Amino acid sequence: MSHPGGLRRPPGMRIAIVGGTGTLGSHVTEELRARGHDVRVLSRRSPEHPVDLTTGAGLAAALAGCDVVVDAANSRSAKGAERALVDGTRNLLAAGRAAGVGHHVCVSIVGCDRVPVGYYRVKTAQEQAVAEGPVPWTVVRITQFHELAGEAFAALGRWRLLPVPKARLQTIAAADAARAVADAAERPARLGRVEAAGPETADARELARTWRAVTGRRVLQLPLPLPGALGRALRAGGLTTGRPDTRGTVTFAEWLARDAAAAPERTPVR
Numbered sequence: 001m002s003h004p005g006g007l008r009r010p011p012g013m014r015i016a017i018v019g020g021t022g023t024l025g026s027h028v029t030e031e032l033r034a035r036g037h038d039v040r041v042l043s044r045r046s047p048e049h050p051v052d053l054t055t056g057a058g059l060a061a062a063l064a065g066c067d068v069v070v071d072a073a074n075s076r077s078a079k080g081a082e083r084a085l086v087d088g089t090r091n092l093l094a095a096g097r098a099a100g101v102g103h104h105v106c107v108s109i110v111g112c113d114r115v116p117v118g119y120y121r122v123k124t125a126q127e128q129a130v131a132e133g134p135v136p137w138t139v140v141r142i143t144q145f146h147e148l149a150g151e152a153f154a155a156l157g158r159w160r161l162l163p164v165p166k167a168r169l170q171t172i173a174a175a176d177a178a179r180a181v182a183d184a185a186e187r188p189a190r191l192g193r194v195e196a197a198g199p200e201t202a203d204a205r206e207l208a209r210t211w212r213a214v215t216g217r218r219v220l221q222l223p224l225p226l227p228g229a230l231g232r233a234l235r236a237g238g239l240t241t242g243r244p245d246t247r248g249t250v251t252f253a254e255w256l257a258r259d260a261a262a263a264p265e266r267t268p269v270r
């Protein structure tokens with residue numbers, strides 16, 4: 001089978017996916033298994049390969065015999081992010097080196113070094129740890145997932161008011177992003193970055209209107225002013241990219257419509 005980049009696909013590799021149960025990681029797992037690779041799912045609650053990035057526990061056994069590591073782990077708490085993503089990356093790279101891993105694929109965020117948010121500073125530090133680390137690497141920078149936008153609107157709109165700032169976004173379905181990560185895992189280490197982004201660029205306020213229309217949520221959308229450097233960076237499209245290496249195909253509206261069809265109980269009756 002030919003590779004999306006024109007290369008021949010490598011024969012089945014053993015690939016460890018840290019965070020293989022998460023929003024992105026579960027799609028990466030499915031994608032790489034469908035391509036014939038031997039995939040190990042690593043996470044704190046993984047029954048077969050329990051690991052903890054923050055302490056390094058379990059990594060040596062879980063990485064034994066692996067050709068490639070994909071790091072799709074995440075921490076949703078601000079405090080936990082630095083430990084899981086920066087200290088965790090150093091632990092993962094050291095264990096990867098000891099196990100003879102030939103390629104470390106790190107998932108990161110488009111524009112994380114352009115937008116002043118604490119979590120993005122952690123992602124930039126994680127990328128740096130990877131670039132300085134002992135294992136050949138590729139960083140796959142991805143824009144915000146449709147899943148994240150959908151969750152954020154649902155959480156912000158739960159009191160029937162939906163405050164949304166002006167922000168240029170290029171959201172992508174996690175399943176589309178996973179194909180870009182799988183492509184990177186199959187290719188040789190790039191010692192550099194590749195980017196994946198959604199099929200269209202839209203303002204967060206436009207996305208919120210789409211979310212209201214498709215889900216039928218009756219919420220009052222309000223403008224949320226975002227002053228300072230953060231507001232400027234978001235309005236200027238700091239989280240978007242003009243020339244992604246991979247462009248997703250599913251729009252936010254299409255993804256919402258599929259999501260609503262798959263889980264009708266989550267779509268409130270008008």
Ligand SMILES: NC(=O)c1ccc[n+]([C@@H]2O[C@H](COP(=O)([O-])OP(=O)(O)OC[C@H]3O[C@@H](n4cnc5c(N)ncnc54)[C@H](OP(=O)(O)O)[C@@H]3O)[C@@H](O)[C@H]2O)c1
Pocket residue numbers: 018019020021022023024025042043044045046051052053054071072073074075076084088107108109110123142143144145148
């Ligand atoms: N969300 C977005 O819109 C977005 C956009 C672009 C890039 N990204 C990047 O994509 C990656 C994945 O994000 P996501 O939203 O898919 O994550 P997620 O759904 O929150 O999943 C996180 C995964 O990491 C595992 N994990 C957490 N702490 C761990 C630890 N200490 N040791 C081992 N495993 C741990 C979790 O499993 P356990 O709880 O079982 O450990 C889970 O499988 C991150 O690098 C993120 O920055 C996200």
